[in-house]
Amino acid sequence: MADDHVGWSAAERAEIANHAANGSWTYIDRSDVPQERSLVRMIWVYKRKRSGSLKARLCVQGCAQVHGVDYDQTFCATLRPTSLRALASLAATNGMRMR
Secondary structure, eight states: OTTHHHHHHHHHHHHHHHHHHHTOOOOOOGGGSOTTOOOOOEEEEEEEOTTSOEEEEEEEOGGGOOBTTTBSOOOOOOOOHHHHHHHHHHHHHTTOOOO
């Protein structure tokens, strides 16, 4: 636990590298931001996985964003039909209820 700062730094670098590889944003100089626009604040969210690995996620303050100005796409996690069938089968086999 004392050396976690190294792990958290590596997790942050991995998150930044993922965003760069996905083309999530374009780096600009602060002086290039128009006066009528404001920068969106970002925060780091850290999580220690059950496996012991460290995960850092970079999130934006969503309540400060305007659709069409600050973003133009959204993401919604979806469940594959095969995964749903597997979960339903597992629940039925073990007498569990799904909700």
